[in-house]
Amino acid sequence: MNQSCPLPSFGSDQITLGHGSGGKLTANLLDSGVFSIFDSPYLQERDDTATCPLGNESVVITTDSFVVNPLFFPGGDIGKLAVHGTVNDLAMGGGIPNYLTLALILEEDFPIAKLHTILQSIHEACGESGVEIVTGDTKVVEKGKGDQIFINTTGVGTPSPHAQLGNAYIQKGDAIITSGRVGDHGATILAQREGLEISGDLASDTRPLNHIVHGMLEKFGHAIHFLRDPTRGGISSTLNEAATTTKLGIHIVKDDIPILPEVKDFSSILGLDPLYIANEGIFIAFVEATQAEAIIEHLRQHPFGKNAAIIGTVIEDHPGVVVLENEIGGRRPLNLLPGEQLPRIC
Numbered sequence: 001m002n003q004s005c006p007l008p009s010f011g012s013d014q015i016t017l018g019h020g021s022g023g024k025l026t027a028n029l030l031d032s033g034v035f036s037i038f039d040s041p042y043l044q045e046r047d048d049t050a051t052c053p054l055g056n057e058s059v060v061i062t063t064d065s066f067v068v069n070p071l072f073f074p075g076g077d078i079g080k081l082a083v084h085g086t087v088n089d090l091a092m093g094g095g096i097p098n099y100l101t102l103a104l105i106l107e108e109d110f111p112i113a114k115l116h117t118i119l120q121s122i123h124e125a126c127g128e129s130g131v132e133i134v135t136g137d138t139k140v141v142e143k144g145k146g147d148q149i150f151i152n153t154t155g156v157g158t159p160s161p162h163a164q165l166g167n168a169y170i171q172k173g174d175a176i177i178t179s180g181r182v183g184d185h186g187a188t189i190l191a192q193r194e195g196l197e198i199s200g201d202l203a204s205d206t207r208p209l210n211h212i213v214h215g216m217l218e219k220f221g222h223a224i225h226f227l228r229d230p231t232r233g234g235i236s237s238t239l240n241e242a243a244t245t246t247k248l249g250i251h252i253v254k255d256d257i258p259i260l261p262e263v264k265d266f267s268s269i270l271g272l273d274p275l276y277i278a279n280e281g282i283f284i285a286f287v288e289a290t291q292a293e294a295i296i297e298h299l300r301q302h303p304f305g306k307n308a309a310i311i312g313t314v315i316e317d318h319p320g321v322v323v324l325e326n327e328i329g330g331r332r333p334l335n336l337l338p339g340e341q342l343p344r345i346c
Helices: 024-037 078-092 112-129 184-194 210-223 234-246 261-270 289-299
Strands: 050-054 057-066 095-107 132-141 149-159 175-178 224-228 249-253 284-287 309-315 322-325 331-333
Touching (some): 078 095, 175 289, 210 284, 210 289, 224 234, 234 249
Parallel strands (some): 095 132
Antiparallel strands (some): 224 284, 322 331
16 A cells, blocks of 8 residues: 655655745745845845835835635635735835736636636725736636636835834844734635635635735834734744744744634634634734734724734744743744645635
């Protein structure tokens, strides 16, 4: 009988689905390839965005590709996701989004009616986000050589005068905030993909975060040290990347993390951990502890921040490691996801 290990091989000489997980395999791939070949100092910041000089000004730029399956799901579709994901990355880098490019890779026989529906969603999401599509590209591949539609977007914006963000600004004692519930998007996608029914009104949290982030930065400025939207790999990947980069410890309290009961139950049944599940409409913020409660109160005034919560602290103990405290006070490392928990999620 042929048997295989379900854990990913880190010595593989071929690309696996795990290389797109946002976890250890992704980090290994980037370290051994992208970051070792391209030496731009802006790239070596290893953020989702780059702030680069352009003439006498600076621009914030990001790019992203979207391959979600299914294309349409409760709360959104691949079109909305493409706009929101790109706008949100710009916002996390302290950028004020202005313009997007739009590139489409279409599979032969893809229904034009579906394409028009997706384009209309993109148009609506741009209006909500306050950006516009200014250029793009379209390619068609033979039937069977793609999967309906893939979208690539590049976003360009201007730096916020109130933002001073990045791993370098994280410091001991910082409070760690989530702007909303964890796991809604990933659980929704998996339920739709597998044809599973979940009680309640579970839907993707995809939405533009640039307005709520800009308002927070405008009011609290340099008290905000670091922002990241926890997409692939969930909040675990975001926290682990911050701990590894800063060589500081992170302590998270499980009971303080807002998770919808339906997501908890659904994840438990399938053996998944909501802390590793992708999100598309929340951000993680590292902020000055003295300002944390005021920031939470401010966020809860916005519809997208009503479930904001303080979930942890930056500490000196166990440098480079994220530790999760459970319901009874026990503690364990919250390690980086080794492989792919849920592919084609964004």
